[in-house]
Amino acid sequence: MYEPNLDFVRRIEVYKKANPGLAVRIYLLVYNNSCEEAKYLAGVRREKESFEKLIRERGSMLNPILDQRRSGDTESLMKVVNSRIAGGRKDVTVEPAKVIVDMREFRSSLPSLLHASNLLVIPVTLTVGDYILTPDICVERKSIPDLVSSFNSGRLYTQCELMSAHYKQPILLIEWEEHKSFSLDTIAEVKSYAKASGKFPSKKPSATPSEPTLASSSIQSKLVLLTLTFPRLRIIWSSSPYATAEIFNDLKTLQPEPDPLKAIVVGAEEDPNAGAGVNTSAEELLRTLPGVTAKNVKHVMGKVKSVKELCELELKEVQQILGVEPGKACWDFIHKGERK
Template structure:
């Protein structure tokens, strides 16, 4: 293998990396490889080959800023290019600086939203990009920015080449085929830890699950809440909104029932109004049981305290009803008793035992604990610190009430300190899963099993890279925990089978290479539409760039100019401006009183304004249908502004 830019002294590719490179350097590939087995290395080898053969530049996309910065660091470490030729682009960099960086770079690593915006506004062109790499490629579905970028790339580039990287492309053939079609991919290279060419490099991961028996007091509280839940579900089932009144009903089904109630009420069927109370009670009880089973009594206590405050203030009727129930009073008494006895979730003691045992065996061990809830992460750190064990929390950037998120800088500082063994235990919520390079660890503990195959695979790859690792799953017997675990195992197995099936489907489709098919189809479409549009220009408000409408206009070959507009979202002529409102935004603007002020300003600025309302208007936000109809009538009759309804951005 002839490497031009890669530093051979630092990088000796493994056998499976060489094989995948050989198969993917000339055709559009999706590379499916468990986390930690060096997908980025293969991408760099292909980047080296494409730059050497075709020149131009390489674009790598990654969904989050930390991943972008991490990839940029890796490229700078292994590539002989001067550092200023390898640039990381995120929304934090000003548009003008991005344009300059794009012009001088050979390798660009960026977040997809940044590139999508720059493409829509016409700041950059993909003409001389000879390779595009989509990291975490399973995200290329629906309206995600990857989809639009791939379409534009196959249309603009002189020498297009697409590589997708993922540890888990999805669990159904349809989902994977959608990813392949959206990215114009024609071949899948799949490896698992058990593939013959990978096996020599992977130490076996010991996978243990530790069953935790719930104390009697727990079971009593759980029984009371489950009985109450069944009673709340009964009226919904009798009305035909649910198939069962089982306390093990998935939350999705309860949410769906609520949606139907709102839609029916919007049509004027007010008999269902009385069901809203039972629906709200069922949701609150479902969440309470989940907290009890997976997180513990203190988490449940905090939640019930919040509901009690709501009941006392009289702000929600459902909370009030719940606290009038004798069973809830009994459950509360049990929780107070548990607090006095110092009982919390038995998992906490088991967790501390596992960590102490690991540290006794090896003093400077690195341990990661994963949990689904920030509250639990906080509590785990507190409990470990009490025991004199050095632990730190690692959470995402979003801030919740009373709980500030972590900036990227803070995240990086914590990971660096963990790598230097300044503390032993990293307690992470789901932010630690996707591709972030968490240092080599001795033990991974799941505080609760994770139902999603994607996350399970991502986490498993966090250990056993250079030496045998150990993964322990804590599960409360006879609860959701156990169901989640089996569902996660099953999904992973299905994923492997699905990839095999899809690979065969792709082979059958080979005779009509997807790339040329997509390219031809898109070009024909655009030629036709360009003829029709005859050089139309639309001025768009910069805040609308997030909307799918802009991409659709661009694909139609319409000239786009982006500005910050005082009124309206789209100006299509001197007379006509269009205000586009999603159904949700329209209802919000009725609630907060902005609506008529906006319509008035629109009418004053343009002779022929139009309002488009996008999406299903009735049945959301519990606003009475007559209030909505009244607002629309007023816009049309009092202001003389036509209202057009559309079901989607198309």
């Protein structure tokens, strides 16, 4: 072969293994220290690292205990205990289980899986959270890439702050992909895509700690700080969207159903006619301010009547609306002209 191709070489090796009687040999003709040689050796190195990673993951892989899935029409109905009966007598009413889902979440596969698990999916535009399971439980779902970007931009802090302010049980759901390793090493792989690298991997081993270890400890530290800041926040680790659907079913057991109308106005204006007669230009200007996001813009519009009124507020008043860090960033931008 004048141009070494690792894929073709492996195919020939498989063919030789399947036909032991054939005398098949491979000869590679390349210049020493050439680009072709470096490309071939880099492919062999990546292949070796992939096998080593597979061996490590199989050594620490857990065998999940798969419970029998809920089946039957009766399982799709949630039993809600109603104690508003004269004399304190409890009555059990049966109604379909409902999950309120933000419209932006339909880009993922989870809403379809919730529907397949006999849950009534109600699509609405939510200001706070991604999924409303009960009147008290609000869930913010984060995939691994979204979790990394949310930590870097500070968006997750604002989202947790809004959930803690409006719901008794805020939940942060960290969801892995179905066929990916259920470990924090996946976060290091996500970060590595954004880093500039040479054409070929380095041949010299680094003496510093491995990158997966550093990335895992960094995310763990940020999660610890997040839970210390919001004590009522609960974190759920889900290995796949299928596991998330099962978790949602378990969380809704014997719990009251959420109200879509109340979920829509949470975090937004309390007026049911919110959004009517809104100055779109002023709203677009408001969205460009630091600390104001698509999640809390309606909440800000419900607190101030105009952008001018927002600019005239004191620092503490802005922080009461947006939160401590986002409020300070917004106030500094308005009064100092610097985005921090």
